[in-house]
Amino acid sequence: MSVNEVKVKEAEFEFEVRGTGNPASRTFAIGNEDHTIGNSLRHVLLQNANVDFAGYSVPHPSEPVVHIRVQTSQRSQMSAIHALKDSCQTLFEQCEIVLEKIEEVMPETKADRLEIEKITEAEAFAEQDMEQDYDEDAEEVYEDE
């Protein structure tokens, strides 16, 4: 019933690996992603001495798919997918370092994070409590019989 017909279409797949043979070179097609992750991952990949070649492309701007090509050096014995995962982890930790620094410099973000964590913890507890109260398999005990 939505009038909003011009919605961004989701990609058909979330992750595909193209390429056969030596696991040192692969193309990774990631769906529902764009330059945001493509360029940052490419940069982190290039900062890895094991990687000989790293590049990314967006095959068509209308489709939310990004291709990341990774080729690792032969002497490194590292597979392309391993290099990709390593770089994702490195980027993740880079964000962590940036977040820590930002909390130092802008203390309101730390207060905000603690507040949100408190709320989500409270909700998680509430859900746990609810689950504990409701025990489907408990037998009903009729004491007067």
Add this chain to the structure above:
Amino acid sequence: MAPPSGSAAPDGMEVSDTGGHYVVKENGLEFRHMPSSEPTPVDGAEFLSRFKKKFEVNVLERPTENELVFEMLGVDVSFANALRRIMLSDVPTVAIEHVYMWNNSSIVHDEVLAHRLGLVPIAADPRLFDDFEADDDDPTDRNTIVFRLSVTCGKAPPKDTAMDETVQAAEGDGHTSMTGNAGLDQVAMEASALHRATNVGHADRGGVAHILETPGRPYTRHVYSRDLDWVPQGDQVERLESIRPVHEDILLAKLRPGQVLELEAHARRGTGRDHAKYSPVATASYRLMPHIEILKPIYDEDADQLTNLYEPGVFIIVPTTEGGHTRKAQVSNPYACTMSRNFMRHPVLKESIRMTRIPNHFIFQVESVGMMPPAVILTEALRVLQRKCSSVIRLADEHAMD
């Protein structure tokens, strides 16, 4: 000035980590690649330790509580751009999505009004809500906020005794009747109109005057965003503080006597990628820190001319006695520079300065719409980037298992 974040090129210009520097030429900014002096890091741990040493964040300005100007040193362009893109389109917010019209007899069409309602920013923390899984998902108290708008424009009030009868006649007939009242004392009429306007029309926010009575204009009820009433569902009353639009004075529609507006609006979480109404920032942008070098000293009139070509404060004039000149120009505040290339039209100045940009030194400007403070938008953007990385790792693992 901030220290250069990379090593120096042979001609003294700063070089980025990835090997390259920016040069301002007549036709624009050029980025020249150069081999990086440091060997590439062996693994992620080395990359991170190098990053940790060079990385810096500083808050530069906070013009208002919704604007933030800060600088980031030691990050690569791709990272800065990723943050900017995420702030614009991937940080979720809450905005009105579905509008159920029960009665709309105003001259603003249903869809136009619904569009305007969607664009009204709502001061609700999006992290306290769940996403709608699919379009036909059931609205629950965890993923929807309900607003109701119920406004009627009553009949124009009976004329009060302070008004002249002649003015009554004028108003009753509508705005075209003014010309029909010849022989009026024009001054008296304007005076009484002014009296009504100041006392009735421009009331304070508390005793809100929805009706703006200006002489000669029809009696209208203005519908503002403050008329949107939040209808708490389920346990929203305990979970959330009062939910209201960020700005209460957004004009939505105008009603004439007898016109009614009755609707229910459902707000949900979404991202800027879907619709710009969900974007949490008015805009987020970055620029690279400008760097101006004086190659040949600039004296006297040339110095005056140069100072005028740039923003105030970029160059200052200092007195000097070198070579018989009285004053010379000195770089004082390159942060304020907007990289104008006007100086290249003057043959002397063209050879005397070189403008470049310091690589990996970004000055971000984040202007929030109001539902979240700009610093929080920045941290949320970083968390979204982390989520993207985790999801790629997870997908790669799942693929490996197939």
